Amino acid sequence: MPSINASEVVNTARLNGFHYLLVAWCSFIMMFDGYDLVIYGSVLPHLMSQWNLSPGEAGLLGSSSMVGMMFGAVALGTQADRFGRRRIILFCVALFSVAALANAVATGPNSFALCRFLTGAGLGGVVPNLVTLLKEMSPGHCRNRLINLMLSFFAVGGLLSGVAGIYLIPAFGWQAPFYLAGLSLLALPLLYKTLPESVAYLLHRDRQAQVTSLLRRVNRAHRPTGEVSYRLDTTGDVATRSITALFGQGRALSTLMLWLAFGLCMLMVYGLNTWLPKLMSNGGYPLGSSIVFLVVMNLGSLVGTLVSGVIADRWGCKKTLVLFFALAAVSISLLGLRPDATLLYGLLLLAGGSTVGCLSVVHTLAADLYPVQVRSTGVSMAAAVGRCGAVAGPLLGGLLLSLSLPFEQNFMVFAVPGVLAVFAVMLVARPRLSDTSPIPQRSL
Template sequence: MQRINAVEILDSAKLSRFHFLLVFWCSFIMLFDGYDLVIYGSVLPHLMTEWNLTPAEAGMLGSSSMLGMMFGAVILGTSADRLGRRPVILFCVALFSVAAFINAFAYDATTFGICRFLTGVGLGGVVPNLVTILKEMAPTQYRNRLINLMLSFFAVGGLLSALAGMYLIPLLGWHSPFYIAGLSLLSLPLLYKTLPESVAYLVQRDRQEQVAKLLKRINPAHQPTGPVRYQVETVSNTAGTAMASLFSDARAVATLMVWVAFGMCMLMVYGLNTWLPKLMNSGGYPLGSSIAFLLVMNIGALIGQLASGFIADRWGCKPTLLLFFALSAVSISLLGVRPGPATLYLILLIAGGATVGCLSVVHTLAADIYPAVARSTGVSMAAAVGRCGAVAGPLLGGYLFSLSLPFEQNFLLFGLPGVVAVIAVLMIAQRHANRVPLDTHAKQGA
């Protein structure tokens, strides 16, 4: 019986309607991830006034969704290596859509926090699997760009949430943006019908007939003759389990440093998206202008995510992360010097692009480090541990706000995680920072 590496067939496929549909659905889901998370920054000033929240309470409320994302990444994200990428993605979309819609009917901080936590559980489980399924299904030469294109829709969602904060809330109240958040539920029937399962997962479960049908859709040029058995890369026997493989084959330091980089990146991204309007408002800027700053920052995030993908394809993940983390630290710190309007908008564009651009590349780096049988676990665990930073971001903002520090010191402290992340990335071995997947070596040597 002929044995064929299924990954080589995926790598050699031309971009087709199949890939475009997969990228569309992953990007669509990612858009709602950005919208659902960033909207809290727009509604926060209104909630603090209506419910008389202290800064510490507001920070805890902002962290509830991040705690949910940590829980979702650990429980739902890692389960995809056992249950499949497709069912976990579908369940997570249903969960965060319903929870976000019900958020509109919250009547106090407790009910609001519960809805935000459940929204976070769904989002935390879905994002690592979106990265994983694209990593496993996209042709090699387009892989990083497609992943970064998909991740860039986080910024699109954040941009839309800022627009909703500027125009919907004054007209319809803070509840109105959450009605829009529930629209993703309407996509579930089409998503159920068209979203494929990962080829790597199907091979691991020995579903050879499904693998053959799916590979013919993805790469019509593949026409095997006679009996065929498909296979993918394997992990060394010392790995034992998907979780153990994160620390085997000299991956321990790389795994820990990716976790640190993830955490510092998320601290900056979610801390700023939660507290930027309120911090700028406390610095003397009108509330409307402060929300506009959030909009500008998310425009920068969109540009940064798209740019980081192209730069990473040329320079590699490690140099790209070093550049973007350094830019994050510098640009965030400069927000506190009260520059002129034009300079302020430029700094906000750079801060948004650098921080979210880091988030895009660090996802790709995590997916590169691990083999197929542990990839969902690896990316999910990196995202889960990174959520500690996401939880800390809103809490840090609330704590800084309660201290009534000088305006510039708030942003100096928010920029410090970028320095920590630079050190963490420097400690990742180059062979892990630019790992060539095992399945491409044969192709390159041919």
């Protein structure tokens, strides 16, 4: 029986309707990820006023979703190598949709924090698996661009959350944006019907018939005759899904530095998205204008994510991350100098584009670093540890406000992680072993 390398079938495919639908679904889910997380920055001033929250308490409340994301990435995201990408994605979408909708009926900080934690748990489990699924099912010549296109919808969600904060909150109260967040529930039946499983997972379970059918959809030029057997290539003889595999074959330093880069990136992204309106408001800008600043920054995030994907395909992930982290540090630090309106909007665009651009590329770098049988575990663990930075971001903003530092120093503090991340990325190296050995097939 002839053996066919399934990786080559996927890599040499031309883009077709299968890929467009997959990217559309992943982007749709990613849009709600951005919406559900960034909306807290819009409702925060209203919650602080209604519930008499101190900056420290508001920071803790903001971090509850980040703690949930860390929990979700570990408890849910890493299970995809065992139960399949598709099952975990569907469960996580249901979880974060219901939890986000429940936020609208929260009666106080405690119930609100619980809903935010569950929302974060769903989001933390779904994002690494979206990246992994899209990476494993995309043609090699455009893989980074498709992943970054999908991740750019985080910024689309952030934009929508800012618009919701501007128009819905004054008219209907802070609860209104959370009702919109629950709309993702309506897509679950169609998502269940059309979302595919990854070839890598199906081969791990020796589901050859399903692989044959799926590969014909992935690559329409692939029409094998007779009975064939599919295989994947993997790095060396790694056959374990244990987390210890992330440190084997010379990956220990790279894994640690990848985790650090993830954390520093998320600190900037979630710290700024949580506290930018409040920081700008405290700096003398009207609250309405401060929420507009959040919208502008997320518009920059959208552009930056798309641009970073193109650059990553040409330069590679490491060089792209070094450039974007450096731009993030410079642009964020300059925000504190109270520039004129034109320069301020330009810096906000650059800050949003560089920070979220880094967030999208660092996911791709994580997916590149690990072999297929531990890829979901590797990406999920990097995202989970990185959530420490996401937790620290809202807490750091609350600490800065409580210290009543000069306006410019607040932004200088948020710029420091960008500098540190440059050095962390430079220490990440690809594995030295080549992908040559066939994957061992397993049954349930």
